[in-house]
Each structure stands twice: as C-alpha cells, then as structure tokens.
Amino acid sequence: MRGSVVSNRTLWAFIGPAIFVLAVIGIVPLIYAVYTSLHYFNLTDLGDVEFIWFENYSDVLTSDTFWNAMGRTFALLLIALPIQIAIGLMIALLLHKPGLTFLKTLTRLGLVLPMATTYAVVGLLGQVMFNLKYGVVNQMLGWFGIGSVNWIGDPQNAFVLVVIWDVWQWTPFCALILLAGLTTVPDEIEEAARLETKSWWTVLRHIQIPYLVPGLVAIMILRTADTLKLFDMVFTMTRGGPGNATEFISLLIQRTGFRAFDQGVASAQAVVLLAITVILSQIYIKIFYREGP
Amino acid sequence: MRYGLTSALALSTAMTAVVPALAQEETGGSDWSLAEAAKPYEGTTVDVVFLLRPGYEAAKQMLGEFEDETGIEINVTDLPYENALGEQVRDFVAQGDLDIALIDLVWIGNFAQNDWIVPVSEIEEQFPEIMDPDLDMDDFFPLVLDAFGTWDDTVYGLPFDNYSGLLFYNRCMLEEAGFDGPPETWQAVMDEYGPALTGDGKYAYALQSKRNETQSADSFARFLWPFGGSFLNDEFRSNLTSEESLAGLNFRQDLMQFMPEGIVAYDHAEAVNALAQGDVAFITEWSSFYSTLASEETSRITDCLGVAPEPEGPNGQKPALGGFSLAVAEQADDDEKAAAWLFIQWITSKENAARYLELGGVPARQSVYEQDGIAEQYPFVPALVESWQEGVPEFRPRFAEWPEISEVVQNYGTQIMLGDISVEEGAERIGTEMEAILEDAGYFDGDKPLIQ
Numbered sequence: 254m255r256g257s258v259v260s261n262r263t264l265w266a267f268i269g270p271a272i273f274v275l276a277v278i279g280i281v282p283l284i285y286a287v288y289t290s291l292h293y294f295n296l297t298d299l300g301d302v303e304f305i306w307f308e309n310y311s312d313v314l315t316s317d318t319f320w321n322a323m324g325r326t327f328a329l330l331l332i333a334l335p336i337q338i339a340i341g342l343m344i345a346l347l348l349h350k351p352g353l354t355f356l357k358t359l360t361r362l363g364l365v366l367p368m369a370t371t372y373a374v375v376g377l378l379g380q381v382m383f384n385l386k387y388g389v390v391n392q393m394l395g396w397f398g399i400g401s402v403n404w405i406g407d408p409q410n411a412f413v414l415v416v417i418w419d420v421w422q423w424t425p426f427c428a429l430i431l432l433a434g435l436t437t438v439p440d441e442i443e444e445a446a447r448l449e450t451k452s453w454w455t456v457l458r459h460i461q462i463p464y465l466v467p468g469l470v471a472i473m474i475l476r477t478a479d480t481l482k483l484f485d486m487v488f489t490m491t492r493g494g495p496g497n498a499t500e501f502i503s504l505l506i507q508r509t510g511f512r513a514f515d516q517g518v519a520s521a522q523a524v525v526l527l528a529i530t531v532i533l534s535q536i537y538i539k540i541f542y543r544e545g546p
Numbered sequence: 547m548r549y550g551l552t553s554a555l556a557l558s559t560a561m562t563a564v565v566p567a568l569a570q571e572e573t574g575g576s577d578w579s580l581a582e583a584a585k586p587y588e589g590t591t592v593d594v595v596f597l598l599r600p601g602y603e604a605a606k607q608m609l610g611e612f613e614d615e616t617g618i619e620i621n622v623t624d625l626p627y628e629n630a631l632g633e634q635v636r637d638f639v640a641q642g643d644l645d646i647a648l649i650d651l652v653w654i655g656n657f658a659q660n661d662w663i664v665p666v667s668e669i670e671e672q673f674p675e676i677m678d679p680d681l682d683m684d685d686f687f688p689l690v691l692d693a694f695g696t697w698d699d700t701v702y703g704l705p706f707d708n709y710s711g712l713l714f715y716n717r718c719m720l721e722e723a724g725f726d727g728p729p730e731t732w733q734a735v736m737d738e739y740g741p742a743l744t745g746d747g748k749y750a751y752a753l754q755s756k757r758n759e760t761q762s763a764d765s766f767a768r769f770l771w772p773f774g775g776s777f778l779n780d781e782f783r784s785n786l787t788s789e790e791s792l793a794g795l796n797f798r799q800d801l802m803q804f805m806p807e808g809i810v811a812y813d814h815a816e817a818v819n820a821l822a823q824g825d826v827a828f829i830t831e832w833s834s835f836y837s838t839l840a841s842e843e844t845s846r847i848t849d850c851l852g853v854a855p856e857p858e859g860p861n862g863q864k865p866a867l868g869g870f871s872l873a874v875a876e877q878a879d880d881d882e883k884a885a886a887w888l889f890i891q892w893i894t895s896k897e898n899a900a901r902y903l904e905l906g907g908v909p910a911r912q913s914v915y916e917q918d919g920i921a922e923q924y925p926f927v928p929a930l931v932e933s934w935q936e937g938v939p940e941f942r943p944r945f946a947e948w949p950e951i952s953e954v955v956q957n958y959g960t961q962i963m964l965g966d967i968s969v970e971e972g973a974e975r976i977g978t979e980m981e982a983i984l985e986d987a988g989y990f991d992g993d994k995p996l997i998q
Contacts, residue, residue: 296635296636297660405811406808406810406811407964408966491757491811492757493757493957494761495810496957497961511632512949513949513950514950515950
C-alpha cells in the first residue's frame, strides 16, 4: 500500500475554502447564538446587555408557550411525515415499473415543481386557494356536493391545512429519493425475487426496502429538520393563527426575536431546537441506518 | 396620559411659531428656495423604507421632481408592513444605511427611547438654513402630529402616510333594507342594521380580525375605546377587566352573529373585498382603502359606495387611528441628515399636499382639505377630518413594548372570538401577560416614565 501522493498543501487548498465558508456562514453564527443565549440581549435595550448564565434557558424550558409550540410542531411532523413517505413510496413504485417512459419522465419533471416553489409563495397560494368564499378548493368541493370548509378561520382546519400543504410540497421529494433508492436494487436480484413470488409486498419487504433504508433515513433527518424549521409557508398563510393553532416552534422563535426583539431568549429557544434536532438525527441513524442492504 | 397630549400640542404650537420664524431670520425670509437650500447636499443619497401601500406609490411618483430640483437621490426600499419594523430595528442596531426612519405611530416610543431618531428641534438648531419658512407645523392636524410624530413632548417626525378608521358602506344595500343612512351608533348596528342586513348569504358587517396587527389594532382596540375601555389605566396596570373594557369586548363577541363565517381569517384585503363584492353592507377600515373601493377595477359597488365616520359607542366616537411619520435617523451623517430633512419637509409640505392626495396619498395638512372642491372630489374627506378631531393618540400604546403586547393580544383576541376562551378569561390573561411585560421593562420600578 503506497502512501498518499497528494500533499497536505493540496488537500487544504481543496477543502480549505469549503471549511472557511462553513465556518463563516454556519459555525460562527451558531457560536454567536450560544453567546447571545447566555445574555439579556434585547435589540431595543442594548444599553443593558448583561451576562445572565442560563436564565434564558430556564425561562424557555419552563415556558408552557414553548412546549405547546414544540408539541404542535411534533404533531405536524408525526402526521405529515408518514403520509409523505407512504404516498412518496407509492409514486416511486409506480415510476419504477417498466414501460410508459415518456409519461414517467414528464411525471418526474412535474414532481420537482412543488419543491421548487418558494415556501412563502406556497403559503400565499394557500391563502388564496383555501379562502372560504372565493377559494378554488371550496369551489371544487362544491362540484361534489361538499359544503364550503372554513380552512383558515377554524383552528383544527387550519392545522389540517398546514398538513395538507406540507404533504403537497414535500411528498415529491420523498418520491424522488425513494425512486433513486429503487434504482440501486440490482436487476438480477429483483428479477430472481419475482420468479420466486408473485407477492409485490414480499418483494418490497425483503428485496427493495433494504436498499431504501439509507434514503429513508435521509428523508427522515431532512424532513424532521425542515419541519422543525417550518416558517415561511405558515407565516404567510395563517401567521400562527387562528388563536395559536398553527404557532409552530419557528414562528414562536421569530415572534420572540423580531417582535419582542428579545434575542437572548430567542437564541436560547433556537439552541434548544438545534439540540433536539441533533438528538433526533442520531436516534434515526442508530435505529434505522445500516451500511448496505 | 392626557397630559402628554396637552403638552405635545402646546409644544407643536410653540414650534409652529418658533421654527419658521427662526428659519426666516436665518435665511432672509422669502428668499428661501429648496434648490438653494439643497445645493450643499447635491449628490447625497438618502435611504428610506417605504411600504407597499397607495400613499407610498403616490410619493414615489413625486420623487423625480424632488431629485431634479435638489440633486439629492432618494433610494427607496419597499417592504411589506410586517417586515418594516424588524428591518429598520436591525438597520439601526447595526448602524446601517437608513437615513430616514419610517415610523408607525406604535413604533415611535421604541425609536425615540433608543435615540434612533433626531428631534426636529435639533435639526433646526444644526441646519437652520434648510428649514422651510413655510413649514407651518400648525397646519398639521394636531392629533395626527401628536400621535404619529411626537414622543414625550418632543416632535421627531412629520406625518406622512395618514389614516383614520372610517365606515365604508354599501348605500344601495342599506336603502333596500329601508335605511336612510349609515349607522351612527354601535347600538344601532346591533339592534337594527345587523338583523336587517344579515341573511341569504349576505352579512351586515365584516370586522377584519386576522391574527396579526389587524386583530390587535383593527378588531380588539376598536371595541375598547368607544365603550370607555382602554388597555391601561393611569398606573399602567391592565384596564382590560374594567366594566367598560369588558362591555366593549362582549359587544364585539355578540356582533359576530352579523359577520361572515371565518371572520378571524379576515385581513384588510378580505374585509375590503367583502364590501367591494357586495357581500357585506359595511366595514370599518382605514381611509387609505377608499381608492380600492372607489375603483371600478377592484370594486363592484362604486356607484353605491358611501363613507361616514365610525359609529359612536357609549363613550362617543373613538375611531381607529393609524399612520406613519418620517423622521431623520440619528445614524445618518451630517449631509445625509440635512438631505433627509429636506425630503421629509418637502414630501409633507402644504405645497405638495394636494398633489399627494391626487396621486392616492392622504396628507395630514388641514389646509388642503379646506380647498374648494376637495370634499366633492374625495368623498371620504369630511369623515376623515371629523375623525381626526375625535381620535385617541394612545389608541394603541406607543411605547417600545407594544409589538410584544400586540402579539399577546393577537393570540388571546382570536381565541376569544373563536369561543375557545371567554371574554373575561381572555381579558384577564392578556392583562396578566401585559403587566408582566411592562414590569420586565421597568415601568413599575420607576425606571421608565409612564408614557404611552
């Protein structure tokens, strides 16, 4: 085994810029957020900035508002993510079937559109399309004899609406990741399995799913992080209302940091959120992830 | 805080006399011209935030004239209302580029207490040669100058984009139901107009109540003041559980039977559209929406549109009051400060008021509304002028803590309307959280003066 022929200098030249950019846009702000979270730090009262140890964390961890928002966020995650994975898997399996190449190419292109739409625009579209009186969704429901639904003005319906809209936007992401996973199953293994059984479930369970696990873990980690950060769509559509029905954790942090301008508490909320996200990601990897099928 | 209003009025009146007199003395009276005053500042760029609203579109159409005459460039950043406060605070904290502060009346305490804006008297002292002898502060509606531009007896900003709550109504619907005119009292709305105008998919009234500033300013506060209620008492403790405040909030709750379903999802656009499409008989909205309702492109009721002052409650007519002033930002350098003041003075001047009105803005100059033909050309003017005699400067408290308190009001206010909690419970919770915010801010320790 020969040693590396690439000098350290060359290695640093290649990875140095990436490390520098990551530090500047990711690590430095994170360190600053931790610093801020240990201070009384209000943008409208900068004369009184003061180191207060873990008082902000204590306020956050004992706040009903924080945990209610966190609970709502996890409810959204636990409802929306399984639906996205289930529908995504169905779409991926359909697209994985042989034949209809042109239609499948068109479908794959179509799947990119919801993901490519800006979150805030998705929210604004929702505000118009789900309008009680003038919205196109209620009009379409009317064609089937279903009465108008008060989507945005009713607390339960508003939450359901956020779930529907999140599923609409992110199911294609799951479908495309899972479709990519299906293409990694060696043809000969899949064909041999189909000779052994006619049950699609058996093929899926024992042949395809093992190849999908890395993709599924990626989906779970990314979608969990995205859901915990979900802000733009809800802010433009319901702004957390009615009441606090759609006040998810990111909206609460925004409200604390940029309406009350309490950067200290908002930073503490964000650091707690980051810690929860990291712990969840580790759990996903430990439970689900195995190298190879 | 009536003493605040009185002193501010006294101050503004005094300034009216002093500022132009001083300016005239320094500049030789009628020789003053904008072009001459602006010469030393030619080539200066002034940065300002504008909103996406008719008054700002009007101002934008006028910018070219100012730039041509002065050589000063006005660099406008357009923002939606919801972002304007955060963006400006971040800019001031970071000592950024903004040379002019756009101040909603509920932000002025915040901006003034943090020394982010410069008092007009300091500008006058530092740059006497740029003060227009025809500035005439007394020509601004006193209530508007006090509420939008004044904090703790000091004038900082000149009223620029000015609103009052008005009653917009569909005259044809009212006549069909047998009414000669719009309701003059809230009790009449409840007893007569509501029942007569609600039915067959139509509703008497739409009260925009979405969970944002609309809930706290347009919906919640609107039913406090006319009923004798208020957010705070003289000791800065919650007044929301007083008999009068609860009467107003319970009245709002009862009135919901005459409003469209899902009213807590109605923002300004939805309420205005409901009237414009003929679905509701009347709304209480900002004066600035007149142009939307009077335009055939956006309204089906242009021939039936009527405008009146908001209905009276037991405590009289206390219409919603809102609007923005422009003030020079402390962080600007000297040239930028002077250039910024020249622009503020020019865009809010008596001379430009008629043109600003014609282009869709609403000036706060009394003189323009006294001109012949204005009331006929702009039917909202008489109601607007009447409203600006009756308003309350602290319709929403104007101290720095309002945005945080507003969020609390928005949350519980919508929960009350949805029936999730009772009016009494909601008022209690808002009061408790409001007092906690004020306590943290130091109002009860004497750290901060009780000014709202």
